[in-house]
Amino acid sequence: MAPRFVISGTDTGIGKTVFAAALTGALGGYYWKPVQSGLDGETDSEAVVRLGVPRDRILPEAYRLSTPASPHLSALLDGVSIAPSRLVPPQADGPLAIEGAGGLLVPLSGRLLFADVFAGWRIPLILCARTSLGTINHTLLSLEALRHRDIPVFGVAFIGEENAETQRVIGEIGGARVLGRLPALARLTAGTLRRAFLDNFDPMVFREEPA
Numbered sequence: 001m002a003p004r005f006v007i008s009g010t011d012t013g014i015g016k017t018v019f020a021a022a023l024t025g026a027l028g029g030y031y032w033k034p035v036q037s038g039l040d041g042e043t044d045s046e047a048v049v050r051l052g053v054p055r056d057r058i059l060p061e062a063y064r065l066s067t068p069a070s071p072h073l074s075a076l077l078d079g080v081s082i083a084p085s086r087l088v089p090p091q092a093d094g095p096l097a098i099e100g101a102g103g104l105l106v107p108l109s110g111r112l113l114f115a116d117v118f119a120g121w122r123i124p125l126i127l128c129a130r131t132s133l134g135t136i137n138h139t140l141l142s143l144e145a146l147r148h149r150d151i152p153v154f155g156v157a158f159i160g161e162e163n164a165e166t167q168r169v170i171g172e173i174g175g176a177r178v179l180g181r182l183p184a185l186a187r188l189t190a191g192t193l194r195r196a197f198l199d200n201f202d203p204m205v206f207r208e209e210p211a
Helices: 016-027 044-050 071-078 116-122 135-148 164-174 190-200 203-207
Strands: 004-009 030-032 035-037 063-065 095-104 126-128 153-159 177-182
Touching: 004 016, 004 063, 004 116, 016 030, 016 044, 016 071, 016 095, 016 126, 016 153, 016 177, 016 203, 035 190, 044 153, 063 071, 095 116, 116 135, 126 135, 135 153, 135 164, 153 164, 177 190
Parallel strands: 004 095, 004 126, 030 095, 035 063, 126 153, 153 177
Antiparallel strands: none
16 A cells, blocks of 8 residues: 655644655645635645646645635634544545644634544654754654644655754654654745655655555
């Protein structure tokens, strides 16, 4: 069976979509964003295409919500109720990268969190984390939340400038595999992203544990 991964993060705006595009491209896989909040600008799926993933490898979102906000609020403003039954990972004839929204405890409704959905899927999760100040606390808290729900943790992918001590501490205290670090790119294109990913991650690692 082809590998499947959930890609989540310690916060919003840390580069999950960029990492998801890089991983999807390196594996020749498919990309799925279950819930897209905000349609006025470039959506995450459109960004992944811009960063090199073929459009026919993008699977349609379960929900497309107008307002760029927490999914529960965006759904409320759109008059939509997010049903867990529609959040089922699609079938794909290759590797699949599934990107959440924001952090693990982002609400989809008054009582449903993204982490609850991930717990039901039981798909290995890659946690994206910044390398900047504050990331140790946020990343260790996120790892605790994952383990509390028995969500399988595939590893941590760092994004940003080199911070060897922070990366070491998170791997050691958090008991999580450090997959690599995607550096900040002055010029972000499909080509520069692919090269940065291949220079800093081993694509074969992501083929070790199919879901």
